[in-house]
Amino acid sequence: MAGRIRSWIGKLFGHGATVIPVVRLQGVIAADTRPGRLNIAGVAPLLKRAFDMKAAPVVAIIVNSPGGSAVQSRLISKRIRDLAEETGKKVIVFVEDAAASGGYFIAVGADEIIADPSSIVGSIGVISAGFGFVEAIEKLGVTRRVYTAGKNKSTLDPFLPEKREDVDRLNAFALDVHHVFIDHVKTRRAGKLTAPDDELFTGQWWSALSGLRLGLIDGLGDIHQTLRERYGADVQLKAIEPKRPLFALPRFGLSAAAAGSATGEVLASIEDRALWSRFGL
Structure with a gap:
């Protein structure tokens, strides 16, 4: 007992x-x-x-x-x-x-x-999303005024027309982050992954x-x-x-x-x- x-x-x-x-x-x-x-x-x-x-x-x-x-x-x-x-x-x-x-x-x-x-x-990917309001503020009769010191400070401002160089810069940044992600997975899952990169790392x-x-x-x-x-x-x-x-x-x-x-x-x-x-x- x-x-x-x-x-x-x-x-x-x-x-x-x-x-x-x-x-x-x-x-x-x-x-x-x-x-x-x-x-x-x-x-x-x-x-x-x-x-x-x-x-x-x-x-x-x-x-x-x-x-x-x-x-x-x-x-x-x-x-x-x-x-x-x-x-x-x-x-x-x-x-x-x-x-x-x-x-x-x-x-x-x-x-x-x-x-x-x-x-x-x-x-396993990187995403960046936003909105563009250029046409909306034009219809409302609103003028966007932006003053910067540094030509890239207004990158991807949603109230300004999109610039190709801004998109390219964002894509380059996303690729850098994506490579960090890929390297981490490959290091930690070494010898376990059974598919090629173009299948695993597309998001x-x-x-x-x-x-x-x-x-x-x-x-x-x-x-x-x-x-x-x-x-x-x-x-x-x-x-x-x-x-x-x-x-x-x-x-x-x-x-x-x-x-x-x-x-x-x-x-x-x-x-x-x-x-x-x-x-x-």
């Missing part, structure tokens, strides 16, 4: 079971700190806490992102690798709906990528079933089944989440700053929705 009680207490507090930290990276990748955004400032403390769990044999990371900032994607992926090398821990990424574009850049930082068969992976995305065939991921499955098969049925997953403030004072009404923030969040939500909708999500 006493043995059963000790066993029950041990299971309750995790004694004897393998505990694996899980970091969830979900959302659009961007430098700003609005809710639902992924960036190095918000992610780095979570990764540090996960890798600091010395008894954990592996760090699990859930990725669910349609992409976003190329810089933030690289910084997060690099931080994963730096911590893995410092601690000697293996990293497994589990893809949910999507690890696309910057989301896939982050996923490639892992030692192993596991995805649901219907997950979206890939989209195309695939289901995980096809991604497995192309060598973009390592296996199909989900986090619970995979970790139980590898570390035992009693494995415990410990979610590493942002720390919440100890005290939060109630507030009533909206200040001008809060109203502006709310507007910004609405616009960010529209932008995020557009990124997800590119993949039918």
Whole structure:
């Protein structure tokens, strides 16, 4: 009887079971700190806490992102690798709906990528989009006045006619960023990719079933089944989440700053929705 009680207490507090930290990276990748955004400032403390769990044999990371900032994607992926090398821990990424574009850049930082068969992976490319309002302001009788020091400061101004040299400059920049992405994938997936560059690096995305065939991921499955098969049925997953403030004072009404923030969040939500909708999500 006493043995059963000790066993029950041990299971309750995790004694004897393998505990694996899980970091969830979900959302659009961007430098700003609005809710639902992924960036190095918000992610780095979570990764540090996960890798600091010395008894954990592996760090699990859930990725669910349609992409976003190329810089933030690289910084997060690099931080994963730096911590893995410092601690000697293996990293497994589990893809949910999507690890696309910057989301896939982050996923490639892992030692192993596991995805649901219907997950979206890939989209190894760079995109820049905007609008032109030249004809609209002409119809409204509005004259655009721009004064710059430096002939290229008004590059791709949406209210001025598009210039060929501006487009060429933007394309050259996009190619540089694309090469960084390609080099990262080739380095991290060396010996695993099974298709030529002109198939893998066009910006195309695939289901995980096809991604497995192309060598973009390592296996199909989900986090619970995979970790139980590898570390035992009693494995415990410990979610590493942002720390919440100890005290939060109630507030009533909206200040001008809060109203502006709310507007910004609405616009960010529209932008995020557009990124997800590119993949039918």
